[in-house]
Amino acid sequence: MRTKYSVLCVGLLAAAIPAVAHHGTGASYDLSHPVTMQGIVTEFHYANPHPQLFFDVTDDKGEVTHWSGEFYPNPAQLIQGGWGRRRSEAALAPGTKITVTVAPARAGTKVGAITKLVNEKSEVLLGVGGGGPGEVPQGGPPPAPAPEPGK
Numbered sequence: 009m010r011t012k013y014s015v016l017c018v019g020l021l022a023a024a025i026p027a028v029a030h031h032g033t034g035a036s037y038d039l040s041h042p043v044t045m046q047g048i049v050t051e052f053h054y055a056n057p058h059p060q061l062f063f064d065v066t067d068d069k070g071e072v073t074h075w076s077g078e079f080y081p082n083p084a085q086l087i088q089g090g091w092g093r094r095r096s097e098a099a100l101a102p103g104t105k106i107t108v109t110v111a112p113a114r115a116g117t118k119v120g121a122i123t124k125l126v127n128e129k130s131e132v133l134l135g136v137g138g139g140g141p142g143e144v145p146q147g148g149p150p151p152a153p154a155p156e157p158g159k
Contacts, residue, residue, distance in 0.1 A: 037111035
């Protein structure tokens with residue numbers, strides 16, 4: 009009986025560890041005070057569990073601040089919304105000008121959860137559109153190429 013109880017306790021503990029390991033958005037980021045800024049993409053990593061975006065923001069004095077943000081749609085969700093690796097990396101190539109809204113880190117660092125991201129043409133990028141972390145990816149599949157004239 010004691011052995012069965014010990015095995016049960018170890019099993020429950022092992023099952024609970026992964027649940028504790030993943031942070032909650034509200035615990036890490038301040039969703040009630042979003043920050044919107046314009047920047048230039050320096051790096052983008054399409055990776056699990058969440059893609060990462062690195063970008064530079066230049067203030068009125070010309071000083072550059074390095075930021076990073078994480079997307080809350082994971083790669084599987086992004087693919088469902090039409091944002092595969094190639095399309096995502098092309099849309100966020102280094103040098104791309106963006107306007108990004110983040111829920112800033114509660115720790116005060118230059119890190120945030122990306123809640124809105126648009127390019128110079130005001131097109132929504134990578135499945136985020138203002139609904140906040142965990143929203144359904146937007147954007148859909150890439151547009152079909154236009155038919156050639158005369159065909």
